[in-house]
Amino acid sequence: MALTRSEVVRTATRILREYGLGDLTMRRLARELGVQPGALYWHVTDKQDLLVAVTEALLAALPAPPTGPATTQATVRTGEELLAALLPVPDAADVVRVALAWRPEAVTALAAFEELAPAQVGPDVMARRHWARGALDLVLGAVSDHQELLRVAQARSEPDPLPGEARARVAAALQRWARD
Amino acid sequence: MALTRSEVVRTATRILREYGLGDLTMRRLARELGVQPGALYWHVTDKQDLLVAVTEALLAALPAPPTGPATTQATVRTGEELLAALLPVPDAADVVRVALAWRPEAVTALAAFEELAPAQVGPDVMARRHWARGALDLVLGAVSDHQELLRVAQARSEPDPLPGEARARVAAALQRWARD
């Protein structure tokens, strides 16, 4: 049976989840799919396209953004859900940043945060977009930092930092960022 | 005359400035220095070590952090200076993020921001550290985003986005982030 794009993306996402971005190479991906490297380029235009698709896969698991009023609490919840989706995936923040540079509209979390911009930000589209990007940057920074702590702790065979710490930190950051 | 580490770092920084991170390879760097690739490893332990040193070089140009009280204005000024140092350097944010993951104490901007944490953050060391990291994430996000806009504008041969826009954006973000 022929390979499909979604199978390629699924396997890529699995490699990322299990081994991180350093192991997510086109050649390794091809090997796991039992196919020659060149075959991937029938389903994917290049590696960036693949990483954007992987980002979409990571974000697809997120619940729909809250539809109510743009409260601080709603922002915090959205950020915590994003964090929960990304934290267990090694190098997830870097992958999302590639998508952000290459196809920002694929990063649905951005649109979600835009809806949640507090009143004080005003109606200006750019101001709201920048506010959303700031919220995302704060979450991605927390993800990178926490995964780095984890890397160091494991190298020293110390106990892992708890995900709850990253969660509390994101909550605090978004509370500060969202308050009117 | 023998090569020195600082010559290696200087040339690496120049390549980054002129051509970006994609062209900053050990082989290319060796070529520009008129030396074999292996020679670099006498002066630098690996590429990450090099990128940390390049980050230090980029940040060395920054003025000393303001010594006065931790006002919002001082935070904004610090952020604007950091932005001014990084904005003209392609992929500067990615390079700083590597240093941040690998040797955070080399990112002096982090210590600078820590001093500037507003009173409301409190005396807790971790809280202040996270606040500083948030400030840095906001600036780095603005750098990445602006350089990305620039890339797109140049690809479409549209006029470049003005650095002043990035500056205004960083000011707004840090005002929001720093207010007590």
Added chain:
DNA sequence: ACCTGAACACCGTTCAAGT
């Protein structure tokens, strides 16, 4: 339509051997 085989033009890093 979808994939193979094979190549092209690269990478970072190591290390015996030279000076």
Added chain:
DNA sequence: ACCTGAACACCGTTCAAGT
């Protein structure tokens, strides 16, 4: 002390040719 030469083990991407 510092560097060369040469290798090792990889990369992403392209493309004629096959089925």
